[in-house]
Amino acid sequence: MARKSAKKQPEAPKVDLGAEIFASLRELEKTKGIPVDYMVERMKQGMANAYRKDREDRRDVPADNVVVDLSEKGLFVHIVKTVVEEVEDTALEIHVDAAKNIDPNVQPGDTVSIPVDFQKFGRIAAQTFKQVLIQGIREAERGVMYENYSNKAQELLTGTVLRIDPATGDIFVRIGQGSEQSDAVLRSGEQIPGEKHTEGELIRVYVLEVHKMGRGPLVHVSRTHPNLVRRLFELETPEIADGQVEVRNIAREAGSRSKMAVRATMEGIDPVGACVGPRGGRVGAVVEELGGEKIDIVVWSEDPCQYVRAALSPADVVSVSLVPGQKACRVIVPDDQLSLAIGKEGQNARLAARLTGYKIDIKPASQAEVEAE
Numbered sequence: 465m466a467r468k469s470a471k472k473q474p475e476a477p478k479v480d481l482g483a484e485i486f487a488s489l490r491e492l493e494k495t496k497g498i499p500v501d502y503m504v505e506r507m508k509q510g511m512a513n514a515y516r517k518d519r520e521d522r523r524d525v526p527a528d529n530v531v532v533d534l535s536e537k538g539l540f541v542h543i544v545k546t547v548v549e550e551v552e553d554t555a556l557e558i559h560v561d562a563a564k565n566i567d568p569n570v571q572p573g574d575t576v577s578i579p580v581d582f583q584k585f586g587r588i589a590a591q592t593f594k595q596v597l598i599q600g601i602r603e604a605e606r607g608v609m610y611e612n613y614s615n616k617a618q619e620l621l622t623g624t625v626l627r628i629d630p631a632t633g634d635i636f637v638r639i640g641q642g643s644e645q646s647d648a649v650l651r652s653g654e655q656i657p658g659e660k661h662t663e664g665e666l667i668r669v670y671v672l673e674v675h676k677m678g679r680g681p682l683v684h685v686s687r688t689h690p691n692l693v694r695r696l697f698e699l700e701t702p703e704i705a706d707g708q709v710e711v712r713n714i715a716r717e718a719g720s721r722s723k724m725a726v727r728a729t730m731e732g733i734d735p736v737g738a739c740v741g742p743r744g745g746r747v748g749a750v751v752e753e754l755g756g757e758k759i760d761i762v763v764w765s766e767d768p769c770q771y772v773r774a775a776l777s778p779a780d781v782v783s784v785s786l787v788p789g790q791k792a793c794r795v796i797v798p799d800d801q802l803s804l805a806i807g808k809e810g811q812n813a814r815l816a817a818r819l820t821g822y823k824i825d826i827k828p829a830s831q832a833e834v835e836a837e
Contacts, residue, residue, distance in 0.1 A: 486536055497612075498604040503597075506604075508532040510596030511541055511582060517592040518585045525555050531577060541580040547572050606681070613646060613674045613681045620695035621685070623648060625665045635661055637669060637685065646681055654686035656719040659755050668753060670695060687754075688718035696753055697724070700746040703738040710735075712764040715818035719757055723775060723815045725764035736761050762819075768793065772824060775816035779805035782829055792823035799828040 485507075489500045512530040516522045525543070533540040545558040547570050558578070563570045570576055585593075623637035626647065633652035640646050650669060661667060669685035670692040676682075686692065694711050703709040709726055716722040726735040739761045740747045747759055762774040769784040772793055782796040797805045805826050806813045817824045 485534065485539065492601070496601075496604070498601065502604055503600060504534055506597060506600030507534055510593040510600070511539075513596055514582070514585055514593040515541065515543070515580060517588050522555050529556065539582075541582045542577040543580055544575050544577050547574045547576060613640075613671070613683050617671050617674055618691060619671050620668055620692070620699070621648075621671060622666060622668050623685075625661050625663050625667060627663060628661065637667065639669075639683065639685075646683060648683035648685045650685050650687065654684075654688050656687050656755055656757070658719055659687070668692075668696070688716070690714040690716040690722070693722050693724060693750065693754070693759070696750045697739055697746070700741065700749050701739050703733060703735075708733050709738050713819055715815040717811060717815065719755065721758040721760070721811060721815060723760045723762065723819045725762050725771070725775070725819055727764040736763060760815075768820070768822060771820050772816065772822055775819045776805050776812065776824075776826075779812065781805070790823070791821060792825065795824055795826045796829055796832045797826060799830050802826065802828045 486500070489503050492498050492503060493500050511532045511534075512527055515530050516525050529544045531542040531544060533542075545556055545563075547560050547563040548557045549560055549572050551557045551559050558576060560570065560572050563574070563576050566576050566578065567574075621639050623639040626636045626638050628635050633655070635650040635655065637648045637650055638645060639648050648669065648671075650667075654672070655661075667687070669687060670689045672684045672686050672689065674681050674683050691714070693714050693716060697711065698704050701709065704711060704726075708728065708730055710729055712725045712727055714722060714724045724739070726739060728735045728738075738746075741749075747761065751757060751759055760777055762777050765771040765774065768786060772784050772795065773781045776795065776797075779797055779801045781801075782798060784796075785794050787793060795805070804812070807815075813824055813826055
């Protein structure tokens with residue numbers, strides 16, 4: 465005999481909570497960003513789990529046999545049972561005579577949907593329902609936080625130093641506000657050499673990457689990344705924020721010196737002057753934030769020779785010539801500018817090479833004259 469579904473479902477016991485539940489879920493979505501549809505599914509899952517936990521003989525009831533309907537009209541729970549002539553499993557089967565009280569037309573092999581009065585669930589079932597909801601909210605909050613902080617990757621954030629690991633030197637920083645607070649890790653290798661921090665101190669950090677972890681997002685931050693300098697200048701320089709000045713590249717040795725190449729995107733704008741600011745206020749604010757790190761700001765140029773010349777600032781340059789077939793150049797400087805062009809321990813030349821992407825060979829004018837003879 466072919467199986468057929470019951471034609472009629474009796475009215476299930478309900479609580480007039482539909483509208484109230486959805487009002488609460490909408491408020492949850494508004495305050496915590498947790499979608500209503502997500503929480504509806506978690507509530508259905510929680511109610512189904514609660515039904516199975518309510519009695520020992522229900523523990524093995526398949527989830528598909530517990531039907532939960534939650535809408536603005538109310539909350540309804542049904543258990544689907546198979547109609548049989550001889551009941552062997554009361555949790556999943558119903559005798560045909562009893563089934564006919566629900567639907568007079570049912571036959572053995574059909575299924576009937578039986579309403580469940582969930583208001584009579586016991587303490588364990590109620591706790592199960594509550595645990596599923598709490599777990600659902602926590603998981604959703606972690607998911608929302610991960611998405612929020614993923615969108616903040618490569619951005620500048622302000623945080624509070626929570627603690628410093630005495631063994632590794634890693635600094636744990638509290639970032640975000642209110643329910644979006646999270647902890648970030650500033651590894652010792654991402655800290656500016658010589659910089660000291662104390663618990664409770666406010667610091668600015670650059671977000672490197674965000675990992676999704678079981679207890680929430682794990683945010684890795686840095687104070688040595690070149691883009692920290694970029695983001696700080698974006699805050700201090702309206703012309704950069706407005707797109708009138710573009711930061712083309714940055715070479716940095718954190719805590720010591722940085723070189724930043726900029727260009728104007730429209731006529732009449734002095735890109736270096738905009739970054740320096742009135743009385744040096746803008747660059748001064750960045751230098752102060754970085755603990756006194758020196759910053760050279762130069763004009764970017766499409767002409768490699770001009771670009772290299774500018775990058776070697778503050779040294780004066782006599783000439784720059786490109787090496788054919790190589791991304792390299794020869795630079796001649798006045799004899800009294802050689803040490804300045806090379807810099808302490810080669811730092812100025814090294815940063816200029818990284819900034820421009822060219823290998824730079826610097827010679828004093830006197831040596832160049834001898835070699836030319």
